[in-house]
Amino acid sequence: MPQGTLIWLLVFAVLGLLFLVTARRMSTLIGRTRDLERFQKGVHSLERRLGTLADPFVGQLDEIRRRSGNPEGVAEILPGTQDALRTLAAEGRTLRAPGRLADPAVAFVVELERAVRAADLVEHGLNALLADRGGRDLEAQTSLKRGALNLRHARDAATRIAGEIGAVSPADLVPRPGEVRRPTAAPSMPTYLVDADIDVEGR
Numbered sequence: 393m394p395q396g397t398l399i400w401l402l403v404f405a406v407l408g409l410l411f412l413v414t415a416r417r418m419s420t421l422i423g424r425t426r427d428l429e430r431f432q433k434g435v436h437s438l439e440r441r442l443g444t445l446a447d448p449f450v451g452q453l454d455e456i457r458r459r460s461g462n463p464e465g466v467a468e469i470l471p472g473t474q475d476a477l478r479t480l481a482a483e484g485r486t487l488r489a490p491g492r493l494a495d496p497a498v499a500f501v502v503e504l505e506r507a508v509r510a511a512d513l514v515e516h517g518l519n520a521l522l523a524d525r526g527g528r529d530l531e532a533q534t535s536l537k538r539g540a541l542n543l544r545h546a547r548d549a550a551t552r553i554a555g556e557i558g559a560v561s562p563a564d565l566v567p568r569p570g571e572v573r574r575p576t577a578a579p580s581m582p583t584y585l586v587d588a589d590i591d592v593e594g595r
Contacts, residue, residue, distance in 0.1 A: 425562040427490055432558050434487045435500060438480050439554035442507060445476055446547040453514060453540040456521075457533060467518045474511045481505050492565050493557060500553045506546040514539035 449469075455461030481504040489497035517535030 427488070428493075428560065428562055428565060431487055431489050431493065431497075432560070434483075435497075435554050435557050438484055438487075438500075438504065439550050442477075442480055442504065442547055442550055445473060445480075446507060446543050449473055449511075450540050450544050450547075453536055453543075457536055457540070463518055463521050467522060470511070470515055470518065474508070474515065477504070477508045477511050481508050490565050493560060496553055496557050500550060500557070503546045503550040503553065507543055507550075510539045510542035510546060512539075513542065 449466075452461055452466050456463050456466060481501065484501040484504045487497060487501075513535050517532045517537075517539055520535065521529070521532035
């Protein structure tokens with residue numbers, strides 16, 4: 393075989409190898425981008441729906457605590473709100489986060505779960521308030537206050553985490569040389585009670 397032909401064959405072989413490597417990297421990048429966008433879209437949707445549920449509900453709870461609201465009306469819509477919050481938490485657990493976003497994904501779901509627990513605390517407070525039994529008003533007001541605060545905190549934290557997740561680009565997910573991804577430990581479930589007996593307005 394002539395030497396010139398051999399050289400051209402080697403050149404084509406190298407070019408073919410470079411093409412395969414480039415194609416593989418492009419495929420990986422496209423897949424990483426698609427997975428990230430799908431995850432970010434899911435988180436954004438859940439955060440938006442949480443706000444739609446939590447914001448007016450917290451406002452109604454604040455009115456009840458100021459003695460100007462309608463406990464019976466809130467009690468009627470509470471089961472639907474609880475179901476909707478549980479649905480959000482369940483959907484959050486099904487989101488598939490890219491590896492480097494595993495920790496914020498866990499933190500986001502924890503806040504969705506916190507919102508569920510806050511609504512359960514509100515249920516306890518409403519039941520005590522509507523029972524109209526002597527000596528339970530303080531118990532009712534404390535549960536309603538803590539439930540409202542926890543729901544507000546969960547909503548704010550979820551919005552913050554969603555914003556951080558939304559700011560991540562595909563390039564941020566590329567493993568750094570020598571980086572070893574540590575396993576993500578399951579978080580310990582936080583306490584869903586606010587210990588302070590003051591609300592956000594200082595009362």
